Amino acid sequence: MWYYSFAPDYTQNTIKLTTDFFNATNDGVVNLTFHFWSGQIVKYTFVKRGTSVIGMAQ
Template sequence: MVHHDHLVRSTTHAPASATTGGFAIPTQFRGDQPATMEARYADGTNAGPADWTPFKEFWTHFQPDYAAGTILLKPEFFAEVDDGPVTLTFHFWSRARTTYLITKSGATVTGS
């Protein structure tokens, strides 16, 4: 069995800046849907709630908004994220993966 980490119609993200009250990652889903999200600090340790795992809870910590073209990172996620860079890895049902780097500084979040 061959494992594919990408598709011709792969999902893409755009840079964004907002607050921890509701950070929306601009996303072109291109027909795909996220299955789960991992969050890790720069040193590889798990970031965010339930830090015994890198995987975060769908709908409680993040949720897609297909109509708006975003993936929303919720305040419940940021409540347990330390300041600094966090790498997010989104796993999609197609088996594609995308990464997105956010940096939290107090209540401000930037992403690329």
């Protein structure tokens, strides 16, 4: 859901995943794939354990 679970920041070239997103995510490995209008696809993986989140671009 737009701006509820994520919010793009075009000036910083980033995507912010919100607290609501992480609250709805189970602990473990999560793989995300972002599809952009330009056709670019970006994959991102993170591991969530409680309130700790460690992420890495692929």
